[in-house]
Amino acid sequence: MKTLVIVTHPNIHESTVNKTWVQMLRQHPDRFTVHELYSEYPDGVIDVEREQALVEEHQNIVLQFPVYWFNCPPLLKQWCDEVLTYGWAYGSKGKAFENKKLGIAVSLGAPASEYSAEGSVGYTVAETLRPFELTANYISANYQPLFTFHTIDTYESYDEAAAQLVADSAGDYLAHLNTYYA
Amino acid sequence: MKTLVIVTHPNIHESTVNKTWVQMLRQHPDRFTVHELYSEYPDGVIDVEREQALVEEHQNIVLQFPVYWFNCPPLLKQWCDEVLTYGWAYGSKGKAFENKKLGIAVSLGAPASEYSAEGSVGYTVAETLRPFELTANYISANYQPLFTFHTIDTYESYDEAAAQLVADSAGDYLAHLNTYYA
Numbered sequence: 001m002k003t004l005v006i007v008t009h010p011n012i013h014e015s016t017v018n019k020t021w022v023q024m025l026r027q028h029p030d031r032f033t034v035h036e037l038y039s040e041y042p043d044g045v046i047d048v049e050r051e052q053a054l055v056e057e058h059q060n061i062v063l064q065f066p067v068y069w070f071n072c073p074p075l076l077k078q079w080c081d082e083v084l085t086y087g088w089a090y091g092s093k094g095k096a097f098e099n100k101k102l103g104i105a106v107s108l109g110a111p112a113s114e115y116s117a118e119g120s121v122g123y124t125v126a127e128t129l130r131p132f133e134l135t136a137n138y139i140s141a142n143y144q145p146l147f148t149f150h151t152i153d154t155y156e157s158y159d160e161a162a163a164q165l166v167a168d169s170a171g172d173y174l175a176h177l178n179t180y181y182a
Numbered sequence: 183m184k185t186l187v188i189v190t191h192p193n194i195h196e197s198t199v200n201k202t203w204v205q206m207l208r209q210h211p212d213r214f215t216v217h218e219l220y221s222e223y224p225d226g227v228i229d230v231e232r233e234q235a236l237v238e239e240h241q242n243i244v245l246q247f248p249v250y251w252f253n254c255p256p257l258l259k260q261w262c263d264e265v266l267t268y269g270w271a272y273g274s275k276g277k278a279f280e281n282k283k284l285g286i287a288v289s290l291g292a293p294a295s296e297y298s299a300e301g302s303v304g305y306t307v308a309e310t311l312r313p314f315e316l317t318a319n320y321i322s323a324n325y326q327p328l329f330t331f332h333t334i335d336t337y338e339s340y341d342e343a344a345a346q347l348v349a350d351s352a353g354d355y356l357a358h359l360n361t362y363y364a
Contacts, residue, residue: 010263044226068263069320070313074256081192081250121316128312130305131252137304138251 003181004058005105007036008065008076017107017151017166018066024170032177033058037075044075051083055096060181061141063132064105070121070128080135089139101181102136103144104129105173112150144180147173185363186240187287189218190247190258199289199333199348200248206352214359215240219257226257233265237278242363243323245314246287252303252310262317271321283363284318285326286311287355294332329358 005025009018025032035054041047055061065072087094106129114120121128125148136143149169151162187207191200207214217236223229237243247254269276288311296302297310307330308315318325331351333344 069259069266070316071253071259071262074260074263077251077253077259078256080253081256084251122319123312123316127309128316130310130312134252134303134305134310 001059001182002031002033002057003060003062003177004033004035004054005062005064006076006079007034008038008063008073008079009036010038010073010075012036012038015066016163017149017169018064020166020170021064021105021173024174028174037079038073041075044078046075046079046082048082048085051079052085052088052096055083055100058100060101061097062103062105062177062181065107067106067108067125067129072132084135084139095140097136097139097141100141101144102139102141103146103180104132105147105176107149107151109151112148115150145176147176149173183241183364184213184215184239185242185244185359186215186217186236187244187246188258188261189216190220190245190255190261191218192220192255192257194218194220197248199331199351200246202348202352203246203287203355206356210356219261220255223257226260228257228261228264230264230267233261234267234270234278237265237282240282242283243279244285244287244359244363247289249288249290249307249311254314266317266321277322279318279321279323282323283326284321284323285328285362286314287329287358289331289333291333294330297332326362327358329355331355 007018007022009015012019012022022034022036025034033054063076065076084090088096108115108125110121115123115125115128117123125146126133129146133143151166189200189204191197194201194204204216204218207216215236245258247258266272270278288307290297290307292303297305297307299305303310307328311328315325333348
């Protein structure tokens with residue numbers, strides 16, 4: 001059961017976490033189709049039919065992105081608006097995601113401790129990213145537990161220990177995918 | 183104290199609610215600056231300096247948009263990513279929104295009753311749109327209560343009674359702005 005991983009990062013070449021994750025995913029081409037929206041659609045014009053066909057060809061869908069401003073990158077929201085059409089993703093004849101697993105895998109700048117009622121954010125990541133859960137519910141997908149990696153805000157702070165955490169996160173991500181998208 | 187209303191609607195000419203609201207706002211040019219992102223930036227290239235200057239010239243900021251997939255239109259997310267820069271909107275020297283009021287005014291397809299623990303959405307609008315509250319908090323803006331208008335999903339359903347509700351909503355919106363952005 002192959003998993004489609006839709007990666008949306010506006011600047012992945014300068015990223016640390018998402019780039020590491022993509023490198024890991026690409027080592028398993030039999031299991032994952034890595035689909036990077038910003039490199040596929042640099043002009044921002046999404047091929048809706050192609051996207052719908054990709055979804056139809058896969059049993060599991062993962063949306064992978066960095067969280068900026070507590071939300072997804074703009075091109076992923078555009079993907080939702082344009083690809084999740086009435087009669088395909090929802091509506092009485094819209095069953096594209098029925099019986100499919102759908103979930104998100106995200107990197108976040110702030111430490112995990114900040115994402116709590118007592119932390120500076122004040123809400124959990126699940127509460128913060130509720131729009132994705134609600135979207136999954138609306139299209140009758142089987143929403144999976146979040147995969148989250150809390151990193152550090154500035155590149156200056158990427159010392160050796162942080163780099164090791166990022167490297168380890170790829171293994172954690174793979175284990176997560178093995179658990180929930182088998 | 184003039185209010186900047188940043189309107190983000192990918193297709194406002196075919197909209198009902200947001201167009202009605204913009205028409206109302208434009209009747210009060212002494213009080214509101216209506217700034218429509220999709221008409222200002224049809225190619226999706228945002229003039230960051232101009233946007234920052236606009237924010238600086240106003241005491242109150244309202245983000246007005248239709249909620250699709252429980253979230254804002256892509257160009258508004260892009261605006262957040264590009265305009266809310268370190269050292270301007272946040273960081274020790276980033277004080278652009280300090281002492282400014284910021285809030286959202288949104289139209290939603292589903293009836294209000296669906297936005298509750300018992301309804302089909304399962305969460306309130308405030309819970310659904312938490313990313314905007316968290317963004318406001320992060321930039322130290324004074325986040326205002328939501329203005330929400332629940333409409334109906336399909337244009338076919340816009341009978342006379344519905345049209346009257348939309349017309350009335352413009353008055354409600356103005357009253358809301360008078361209350362929270364005076």
